[in-house]
Amino acid sequence: DGIIAGAARGSLWEAVQRRTGHNPSPEEVGRYLSGSREDPFGTNFGGDPGFWATVRAATQRQSHRLEASWHPGPNNDLEIRCRGREGRPVIIPQASDNQVIRRLRQAAQEYYLASLLGKPDQGKVSHLSAHSGMSNAFVRDGKFTRFADWRFIHRARLGVLPLNGAMRWRNGDRRCRRCGYVSETIPHVLCHCLPHSAAMQLRHNAIVSRIVKSIRTPGSIAENRRVNGVTGDLQALRPDIVIRDDAHKKITIIDVTVAFENGADAFIHAREGKKKKYAPLAEALSCQGYKVRVEAVVVGALGTWDPNNEGVLRLLGVSNYYASLMRRLIVAETVGWSRDIYVEHVSGNRQYGSAPPTGLGGSPLDAPADPEAPE
Numbered sequence: 001d002g003i004i005a006g007a008a009r010g011s012l013w014e015a016v017q018r019r020t021g022h023n024p025s026p027e028e029v030g031r032y033l034s035g036s037r038e039d040p041f042g043t044n045f046g047g048d049p050g051f052w053a054t055v056r057a058a059t060q061r062q063s064h065r066l067e068a069s070w071h072p073g074p075n076n077d078l079e080i081r082c083r084g085r086e087g088r089p090v091i092i093p094q095a096s097d098n099q100v101i102r103r104l105r106q107a108a109q110e111y112y113l114a115s116l117l118g119k120p121d122q123g124k125v126s127h128l129s130a131h132s133g134m135s136n137a138f139v140r141d142g143k144f145t146r147f148a149d150w151r152f153i154h155r156a157r158l159g160v161l162p163l164n165g166a167m168r169w170r171n172g173d174r175r176c177r178r179c180g181y182v183s184e185t186i187p188h189v190l191c192h193c194l195p196h197s198a199a200m201q202l203r204h205n206a207i208v209s210r211i212v213k214s215i216r217t218p219g220s221i222a223e224n225r226r227v228n229g230v231t232g233d234l235q236a237l238r239p240d241i242v243i244r245d246d247a248h249k250k251i252t253i254i255d256v257t258v259a260f261e262n263g264a265d266a267f268i269h270a271r272e273g274k275k276k277k278y279a280p281l282a283e284a285l286s287c288q289g290y291k292v293r294v295e296a297v298v299v300g301a302l303g304t305w306d307p308n309n310e311g312v313l314r315l316l317g318v319s320n321y322y323a324s325l326m327r328r329l330i331v332a333e334t335v336g337w338s339r340d341i342y343v344e345h346v347s348g349n350r351q352y353g354s355a356p357p358t359g360l361g362g363s364p365l366d367a368p369a370d371p372e373a374p375e
Contacts, residue, residue, distance in 0.1 A: 015052040026072035033070040033078070035060025066107040083107040087114070125157045125261040125302055134305040134327045144332035152339040157261075157302050161186055161342065178345060187260040189345050190301040196341045199352060200258070203337035207256050207299055207330050208240045214326055216317035217252070219245030227253075230284050237281050243316075251285055253278050253294045254312065258334065261300040271296045271308065303335040 016024040016032045019040050024032070032041055035056055062068055067083040077094040082103055084090035087110070092103050113130065117123040129135040138145040138153075155161050165174045165183035176184040178195045191200065212223055222242040226235055241254035255278065259270035274296035282292040295315060298306040305327055313323050340351035 012052055026076050026078060030070035030072055030078060032056060033059055034068075035063065065111045066104060068104065068107070083110050085110065122159045124263045124266075125159075125300075125304070127264040128261045128267060128300060128306075129157065129302070129304045132305045132307045134331060135300070135303060137328055138303075138332060138335075144328055146336060146339075148343075149332070149335045149339050152342065153303060153335050156186055156338070156342070159186060163189065163346075186342075187262060187301075190338050190341055191258065191260045193345065196345065199337060199341045199344070202352070203334060203341075204240075204256060204258055206333045206337065207258070207297065210326055210330055210333075211254070211256070211297060211316070211318075212241060214313075214316065214318045214322055215241075215243065216319065217243055217245075217315070218247070219243045219250070219252075227281060227285070229288060230281060234281050234284055237278065239278060239281075249290050251290045251292045252315065253282065253292065254297060254316070255294075256297045256299070258299050258301050261302055261304050267298045267300070267304075267306045267308070270298050271306075299330060299334050301334065301338050303331045303338075305331055 012029060012033075013024060016029050019032060020028055021040070031038070033052075033056055059068055059070065065083075067081070067089070069081050070078055071081055073079040073093055079094060080092040080100060080103075081089055082092070084103075084107070090103055090107070092099055113126070116126050117130075137143070138150075142150065152161075159166060163184045163186060164172070164177065165185040165188070167174075174183050175181065176188060176193060179193050181188055181193070189196070208223065212221060215221060220243070222244065224238050224240055225242070226238055227242055230237075239253045240256045241252075243250075243252040243254075245251070255274045257270050257274055259266055261267075275294050278294045282294050285292045293315070295312045297309050297312055299309075300306070313326075318326065337352070343349070344351045
């Protein structure tokens, strides 16, 4: 409304004029609203209208978080500058006043995300989980997530679970209470503590099962079996999934790994490790005239989905509809298994049977496979 905007502008200019003693310029108005302490705004003054004093104080209070400040615009109006994506500044002109709330909210998100990522002990999971929206999809709607998983996952991602090796400001025994390892940390419990190897295998198998049911590429599918036609040490290798298409002389080897989100390069190292492991097998099969491709599906132990998995899903012919559902199911099931491993570790009480954990009512995590996929 033009009348309201004019009244607000007049009130603002009047408040600044009381400080300057003359009709202020847009630059002086911007300095005032930004909380400048330089003359003539550095001295205490009790004559400001309450609203503009509040705006000035709020801008000054949030300046270090949002990097918010007021500046003169091209038409003697005012514009707001604040923190943008990846630290780049964003300018909000007066004509785009409907964007102010959204831009300031984004600036706050960027500040707190940067603060979290800057913490070497708490930000390493976020370095990876922030790369894919699927890793945090359950935060918005809670689908396929148990209340117990919800209570677990946020503390686990922030590294504040009460484990011996994760206790800050304490000099007590840091050894693992189950296997005696030197430091009882979240990565150790979820991925390396041998008493939980059966649960870790079930967590891994749940992911493999989801993927196998969704494959639509031609060829015979072998799950966790030795590859025919190789000799020596290669006979001991048992890839999670092998798709053999003798008609087109193609073999696709897929191996699944659940890696802990230990920094930005954790998934890269996990994927390269799998490819390196099966490179000799691929070379031996290539000598038999097959076109061989080795890929890996990497999922974080705390429910992080690796964006590089998308290429593997396309290679396997997974339909777009089921791929969207399968990602969420895999993330939810992985979080559920990790929660059960942790609770069993600290309590000593078995948390699972032979089947993977289920959602509320027992049904959400038992969603059917892609109806278009072959049996």
